[in-house]
Amino acid sequence: MIGRAGRPQFDTSAEAVILTRQQNVDKYRALATGMKPIESHMHEHLLEHLNSEITLKTITDIPTALSWLEYSFYFQRVQKDPQLCVDW
Numbered sequence: 001m002i003g004r005a006g007r008p009q010f011d012t013s014a015e016a017v018i019l020t021r022q023q024n025v026d027k028y029r030a031l032a033t034g035m036k037p038i039e040s041h042m043h044e045h046l047l048e049h050l051n052s053e054i055t056l057k058t059i060t061d062i063p064t065a066l067s068w069l070e071y072s073f074y075f076q077r078v079q080k081d082p083q084l085c086v087d088w
Helices: 022-032 042-055 062-070 073-080
Strands: none
Touching: 042 062, 042 073, 062 073
């Protein structure tokens, strides 16, 4: 997992280091250079994620659940390609 952390108000760039086995180099190179789209698989375990957030009291009702989901990478991908949620 690679994410943007730090001080976005001060930093204009960031670096990531990917450590992998030799047989996976081409896969990650394609992902890093944009040759292959990065997709979310959150929907495969959405109930577990929701239950965890409910337990942590991050989600307390349906409006906060929807707000939480809207901040996810999965939601962003579905907005661009609604076919991603057809399988479930």
